[in-house]
Amino acid sequence: MFIGAIGCEPLQLRRVHLENSRTLDVYRQHGGYEAIKRVLDSMSPDDVINEVKKSALRGRGGAGFRRA
Numbered sequence: 001m002f003i004g005a006i007g008c009e010p011l012q013l014r015r016v017h018l019e020n021s022r023t024l025d026v027y028r029q030h031g032g033y034e035a036i037k038r039v040l041d042s043m044s045p046d047d048v049i050n051e052v053k054k055s056a057l058r059g060r061g062g063a064g065f066r067r068a
Helices: 024-029 034-042 045-055
Strands: none
Touching: none
16 A cells, blocks of 8 residues: 555555454564564674664654664
8 A cells, every 4th residue: 555645655554455464363474573583583682783773763753863
């Protein structure tokens, strides 16, 4: 579902068209929790920190505050 006003497909709406999309089973079947599995199974704490730094994530408040 592409929304022209924001120029992309919101992640939270990506699976809304699927039957039982609200269930964890459907979420997992479509890749849900894969990132946390990769972090827990194969990344060191330093790897995680470096990945977050590379991502350039910002705070959730919308004011552009840097994360850590």
